[in-house]
Amino acid sequence: MVLAIFFALLLEQLRPLEGPRSIARSLRHLMVVLRRSLDAGAGWQAALLWALVAAGPALLSWLVYALLLAWLGWFAAFVWTVGVLAATLGFRSFSLHFTRIRNALSMGDEGQAAAALLEWQQLLRPGQPAAPWMLRRLRGEALVAQTIKVSLLYMHRHVFGVFAAFGLLAPLGLGPAGAVLLRCAEYAYRQWSETYPGRAAEARASPALNRLARQAWAVVDAVPVRCSALVFAAVGRFEEALGAWRAHRASSPDDAEGALLGAAVAAMGLPRAAFEWPGLGALGALGALVRLSATERIDDALDDSEAKDVLDVQALHDLATLIWRALLLWGGLLTMVLLLSAVL
Structure with a gap:
C-alpha cells in the first residue's frame, strides 16, 4: 500500500497536467448528459445518477483489481492500483499553482497572484489577467487567506483524503476503490451541490440531486x-487545532470541511478571525466572485485601512511547511498500517 502511493506520487509528477483536465472535462460532460437525461426531481433518479457517477467507477476499479489479482497475480493488480491512484491524486497540480502564487506575492505582484489563484480554480483561462474589479476582493491579506483556504481544501480533497480513503479500504481487499469513490463523490458534490449565482438555472441540479450529493459527500468524507x-493537528499546534475543531463542530455540526479549515489554521498558529473576510468563502464564493458583473458595485470590498497585518507571504511558507510535514506523517502512518496488516 505504501509502495503504491509512493509510485503513484512519482508517476503523478511525471504526467502532464493536461491529462487530469481532460479526464475532468470528460467526466463533466458525462455528468451533464446524465443529469439532463435522468434528473427529473425524483429521489430514485438522484440515487441512480449518483450511483452511475460515483459508486459505479469505484465498483469498476475494484472489479478490475480483483480480476487482475485472480488472473495475472499481485504485480498486475499493483500496477493497476498505482495507475488509478496517480489519476486520482493532484499533488503536482497543487505544487505548481501554489508556487506560482507564492512567488508572485514574494515579488509583490498581487495581480499575477490573484490571476494564478483564479486560474487554479479554472475561473480564468491560462494567461488571462484578473480584471481590476476582481482585485478589489483578492488583494492583501484577503488574497493570502483565500489562497490558504483553497490550498487546505485542495490538499484534503485531492491528496490527504485520497490517502485516507485508500488506506481504509485497501486492507479489506478493495484495492483503489476507496480513492475512486472519494474523488468521484467529491466531484459530484462540487458539480451538483456547490452552486454559483452565475450558473444558468437549466444547468443546476434538482433539489433532490443537490441534497443527495451533499449527503453522500458528507458520508463518504466523514472519516x-x-x-x-x-494529521494537520499532529504536525502543528495540537491542542489549539483540536480546540478549533471542537468549537466549529459545536457551532456548525454539518460543516466538517469548515472544521478542518479551522483546525489547520489553528495548527499554523494563525487567528481564525484573520480568515473571516466579507464574502470570501472557501470555493463557492470564489466562483461567485468572478461571475459578478464587471459593472456591479461591490459594497463590502475590504479597505486598506482595515488590514490587520496578520497574514503575509510568510504565512504561505508556513503552510508549505505544514503540508510537507503532513505528507511525511501520512507516509509513516501508512507504513505502520502496512506492517500491522502483514503481522496480523
Missing part, C-alpha cells in the same frame, strides 16, 4: 476529513 484534521 477522511477527520483523518486530515488530525
